[in-house]
Amino acid sequence: GENVEQHPSTLSVQEGDSAVIKCTYSDSASNYFPWYKQELGKGPQLIIDIRSNVGEKKDQRIAVTLNKTAKHFSLHITETQPEDSAVYFCAALNPFMDTGRRALTFGSGTRLQVQP
Amino acid sequence: NAGVTQTPKFRILKIGQSMTLQCTQDMNHNYMYWYRQDPGMGLKLIYYSVGAGITDKGEVPNGYNVSRSTTEDFPLRLELAAPSQTSVYFCASSYDRPEAFFGQGTRLTVV
Numbered sequence: 001g002e003n004v005e006q007h008p009s010t011l012s013v014q015e016g017d018s019a020v021i022k023c024t025y026s027d028s029a030s031n032y033f034p035w036y037k038q039e040l041g042k043g044p045q046l047i048i049d050i051r052s053n054v055g056e057k058k059d060q061r062i063a064v065t066l067n068k069t070a071k072h073f074s075l076h077i078t079e080t081q082p083e084d085s086a087v088y089f090c091a092a093l094n095p096f097m098d099t100g101r102r103a104l105t106f107g108s109g110t111r112l113q114v115q116p
Numbered sequence: 117n118a119g120v121t122q123t124p125k126f127r128i129l130k131i132g133q134s135m136t137l138q139c140t141q142d143m144n145h146n147y148m149y150w151y152r153q154d155p156g157m158g159l160k161l162i163y164y165s166v167g168a169g170i171t172d173k174g175e176v177p178n179g180y181n182v183s184r185s186t187t188e189d190f191p192l193r194l195e196l197a198a199p200s201q202t203s204v205y206f207c208a209s210s211y212d213r214p215e216a217f218f219g220q221g222t223r224l225t226v227v
Contacts, residue, residue: 004158036218043120043206043218044159089158106158
């Protein structure tokens with residue numbers, strides 16, 4: 001089945017700096033890669049996603065890049081602000097597992113702390 | 117719109133007790149999901165549903181049951197609670213994007 005590895009597990013940056021979180025996946029059939037932000041005591045919130053037919057997608061200060069050949073994708077946050085502090089999760093979707101079930105496999109998360 | 121609403125927010129169960137975690141969404145989404153999140157880990161899919169009357173197992177279904185009698189509701193049942201089921205449970209729903217909306221979670225402790 002799919003395996004998603006996420007690095008780093010913790011990341012501390014100064015306000016205004018950029019932050020990069022990287023994920024690798026194992027199943028070449030995966031075709032959808034979302035990123036979630038989880039604030040303390042809340043559920044994950046979808047912040048950006050990318051499909052396998054594009055290499056990069058931007059939304060204001062956040063961007064995601066995808067390298068299908070290398071099977072890795074990254075989240076880039078520019079001009080970080082204290083409110084960006086949260087746990088970020090990547091995920092990969094294989095629409096058809098060998099059992100016929102669809103599944104979204106999550107990475108283990110990155111705790112981002114933005115220092116004022 | 118309230119989005120995805122989970123109840124209760126917190127619960128302590130004794131080993132062997134049963135309970136139902138409630139999840140309801142008001143967005144008319146066809147897909148609904150249950151995940152568990154253990155400390156320092158990602159989310160693991162327990163069960164999901166593609167529409168009323170249709171459910172399927174996810175990665176970690178043992179010890180749980182679900183039903184989907186309406187589009188809005190997707191309750192998760194724990195029949196015989198075990199300490200290994202101590203976790204935070206999240207319900208999610210979506211229409212065209214997988215798992216686009218998550219609830220606030222239910223923190224369950226089994227003692």
